[in-house]
Amino acid sequence: MARSTILIADNSCMIRKGLRSILQNLENSEVIQLIDNKEDVCGIVHKRKPDILIINPDMLPGDCLDVKRELFNENKLSLILLSNRKNLKNDLKADGYINYMDGQNTILDMMQEILNKNNKSSFPNKNSETISSREKNILKHIALGLTNKEIADQLFISIHTVVTHRKNITQKLGIKSVSGLTVYAILHNLISMDEVK
Structure with missing residues (x-):
């Protein structure tokens, strides 16, 4: 089974590195890059083509929102929004949400569900x-x-x-x-x- 690749984009070094540390507990996945610059998000997503993008919505530049359908649909990218807002409303259709206050087990459970869903869809719809x-x-x-x-x-x-x-x-x-x-x-x-x- 191929390893799922993950990008993490947030302004805070502590959040990026802390989340990467938590995600090391997941099997068959790998954080391939941490992004700290809003302007780099779209280019890195195009270049690295990750399976999962975990991103603070504030890190999405305006021009990136215009091409989000291309980025997120064409690449079959799972989008997870990372925020401290309790009721996160966004026009992006996210596959999951991580609140800065979520505990390690909550984050790992949600990520495992997304990985399982992605792995099932990568195999033929047969069992x-x-x-x-x-x-x-x-x-x-x-x-x-x-x-x-x-x-x-x-x-x-x-x-x-x-x-x-x-x-x-x-x-x-x-x-x-x-x-x-x-x-x-x-x-x-x-x-x-x-x-x-």
């Missing part, structure tokens, strides 16, 4: 239940590195049946490579890392 138990068994053997003939021999089925199952698995999951299928099998507990050759 392990969409493949049959027979297909799961075939997938397990594929992930273990067996050839079509070896799978057919072990399961007492024809090679043609194995090929048909492979095509169905590939179509349902949207994963074409053996390495991709192996990662899927590991993530869905069909095999363990120790079993991979």
